Amino acid sequence: MPLLHRKYAGLAGQENPQYDLPFPGQYPIFIHAYEEPSRVSALSPPVITSGKFRGESTPPWRQILAGAGLGVLTLLALPTPSPFATSPENRIEEIVSRMKSAYEKVKAYRVETEVSTYRHGQVAERRRFTYTFEKPERLRIDMESPHPGMVLLYPDAQDQVRVRFGGWASFLHFHLPPDSSLLANAAGQRIDQTDFGLLIRNIAHSLTDQRRGPPHMTDEDGNWVLEVLAEDHFRKGVLTHYRFTIDKETSLPVSVQESTPTGEKERTVTFTHLDTSPDLPADWFKDPSLERKP
16 A cells, blocks of 8 residues: 555544545545544644744743744834824814915915805805915905906005006006905905915914814815814804815815805805916016016
8 A cells, every 4th residue: 555545544544445545535634634633633743832942942032032023023014104194183283284384485376266155055246366466465466257357456655455447447546445345355354365374374273263163174186175163264253164175285275165154155265277486577566557477
């Protein structure tokens, strides 16, 4: 009897000679292993325990090193925490910090702006204009709708707003103080309260000391979206539900949506085609007749 077949026969017992020539499908070692595990143990190598290594006692120093190695491997296997792998509060704080840092690097910017005002859930008014700002506080607004051609410059030599009409009335110029009700919007926001710097500071207040509910954050299409119920930025004693959308690449605002605490939409401000390195003529904030470079 071949050696391998004699081993099978020994495991299976002489009373089972049919295992002398096993054929595909017959595995007597597994059949008898369930019945008598002790018979299989003779074919297995000796079990190495923490106190034995190749039949000898493991020195204490080797046990210590083995334990330390396992500890290092465990640490390496742990995922590295990302800057945002913390609480929502810390994530929001990090985003606000990024916004402030990003704006500090900006000296001037130009952005296409659309402001939609709602009444009873419907758009009641929509304004479109190009907004140009240069630190510390020079701004220019070139209206597209509803007063195409109108230009507003601030500040002029008297720290007022210079307004030039468009079209056939472009020869008409007049000056208004920045807090004039003719220039403020329905919320009382003045023309000198429209730059990104103030908006970012207001966002920070809405998410911290002026909030009146827990903030919520989501990721949407490459943007961070922050929602919170907070004190209105320009209306004292009024609560507004804000939805701030921040671009992840620039860390600067993309839009601001304002609603009542019950969810009725009031205003949406959208910023597009942001240019943080605009090529501005020397008198861009002084001469309303200058045209934007293509």
